[in-house]
Amino acid sequence: MLLKLLLLFVLVFCENVYSEICSNASKLKCDCRIFTNTKSHLPMQTADCSERGIENIPENIEDGLSILDLSINVIQNLDPTKQALSSNSLEELILSYNNITYIDVNFFQNLPNLQQLDLSNNFISAFNNSEVFQNLKSLNFLDLSYNNLNTLPDFIFNPLFKLIQLDLSYNYMGEFLTSSKSVLTDKLGLTSNLTQLSINGLNLMELPSGYFDKFVDLKKLSLCDNDLSVIPTVPYTLEYLDLSGNKLTFISARYLNYHSLKVLKLNEMDTLTDIHHYAFYNLFALEKLYINDCPNLKEFNELAFDVPSKDIDHHPKFLSLARNGLKSLNQSYKYFFKNMDHIDLTxxxxxxxxxxxxxxxxxxxxxxxxxxxxxxxxxxKHKKILDIEPSDLLECFPAIYGKKSHRVLIVVLSLSCVVLCGLIFYLLRYPINGIANKHKIGPNSPYSLAHTTDHA
Structure with a gap:
């Protein structure tokens, strides 16, 4: 009986929370489902309305919907006078891959509990008002990447005191974001609560000294696809740093002195040619190191981490050196490899x-x-290293094939024996006396005096 009542409660609850966007009568035909929130252990509803050709934000979104995905549609404007969006339960709104060019200052005013907002891959060139996010007091994730932004209004992030993840990548804000060392905090209003920041693909050539000083809790920083020629000074709290796609020519311990760093990525750099001695020596917590797709990196220094020793448990546990220009790797790394979980040298x-x-x-x-x-x-060429046999590299197996000098001597002696045997055979076949008699001058020789007189 109790089980029946519980089932009835769930059915009634689900029917009540089902928003109109997920009803059978909805023209959008979104994929809706109910799942259990891993933190609150309460039922939550999500609506996947991606790739539906939607031009306007759906109306009448009732409380109960937690996640709304409107990505990959053709929405152009976010204007509350034409399409209102109001919900006390909505926590995540995904508007990526649309054609959004304009956002009204009041559009997000009725989403007080929104925690994650994705506006990436649109055509937003400007925010006309710094108060566009003023009512999003609960927002902790904001993605503005892949738009057409040149600048941002002063204090636009000031209301977002709970914001911990921000992505500004692949816009045109390089000059704006490096105008001063405090542009992110004093000008835009970011707080020190930020833990993850992505500023990839902004044509950053260098960062002002002290640029990250106020981000005392920053754990993850991505600076990919910029024009940095030197590793900038970053917070000592960092656990993840991605510098891939920059113009670094060398890696040195001078610029890598971060004891909390666990993941370091240095991929896709045509300019990288040198890993200095002890380059990663100061990265005590390093667990994963990626150096991939650097075609001019032809040597990986045998002392890049430390003097190898079979008695020390070295970091990292994950090493990827794929698609570089490496021709050899010092066998001292066998002490590292014994303690690693993943090694990619392909x-x-x-x-x-x-x-x-x-x-x-x-x-x-x-x-x-x-x-x-x-x-x-x-x-x-093209032979698998694991398939190399002793016969492929004779000089590497002197116990089996002898030393190279010995093999050369044997070859020379063998050839000498062959030549000597040939000579002996020839002499036996054509003795010296026979050869001498063949050309001896006698009565019958055309060169003898008697032969000449007879003809006379």
Whole structure:
């Protein structure tokens, strides 16, 4: 009986919270479902209205809807006089990949509990009023990436005192965001509560000294696809730093002195050619290191972390060096590899000589080990490193094939024996006396005096 009452309650509750956007009568035909919130353990409703050709924000969104996804549609303007959006229960609103160019200052006024707002991949060129987010007191995530923004109004983020994640990537704000070291805080109103910041693809050449000083809780920073030639000073609280796609030419410990950093990404840099000694020595907490797609990085320093030792448990546990220009890797790294969980060395132009064979001992630790292939010498080109046999590199196995000098001597002696045997055979076949008699001058020789007189 109790189970029946509970089931009846759930059905009644679900029917009551089902908003009009999810009703059978709705023309939008959104995919709606109810799930349990992992934090509150209460039922929540989500509506996936993406890719429906929607031109206007749906009306009459009732309380009960927690997540509304309107991405990949053709919405152009967010104007409350034409399309009102009001909900006390909505926590996440996704408006990415639309054609939005204009947002009215009052559009978000009736979403007091909104926590996440995604406006990425639109055509927003400006916010005409700094109070556009003034009523979003609960907002903790804001994505404005991939728009056409050049500047932002003063104090636009001032009402967002709970904001902890901000993405401004791939706009045209590079000059604006580097106009002063305090532009993010004093001018735009960001608080020190920020924990994640993405400012990728803004053509940043350098950052003013002290640029991040006020972000004392910043944990994750992404500076990808800029024009930085030197690693900037970042907060010591960072646990994640992505500098991929910049113009760094070297990596040095001088610019990497962050004891809390756990993940470091240095991918896709054609300019990167050198990893200095002890470059990562000061990254005591480093767990994952990515250096991929750097074609001019031809050597990975044997002392990049520290002097290798079999008695020390080294960081990181995850190392990716794929698609670089690496030709060899010092076998001292075998002490590191024994303690690693993931190692990716694929798609490098490896020189397959005696110094590469130690990698065969780590077939279980290597990621995609059968994709490690030789590039040199030519006779081993494209051969899998794990498939190299002793007969492929004779000089590497002196116990089996002897030393190279010994093999050369054996070859020379063998050739000498062949030549000597040939000479002996020739002498036996054509003795010296026979050869001498063949040309001896006698009565029958055309060169003898007697032969000449007879003809006379």
């Amino acid at each position: 798609h490098n132009p490896w020189n397959c000589d005696c110094d590469i064979l130690w990698l065969q001992d780590f077939a279980d630790e290597l990621s995609k080990p059968h994709e490690l292939r030789c590039n040199y010498p030519s006779e081993l």
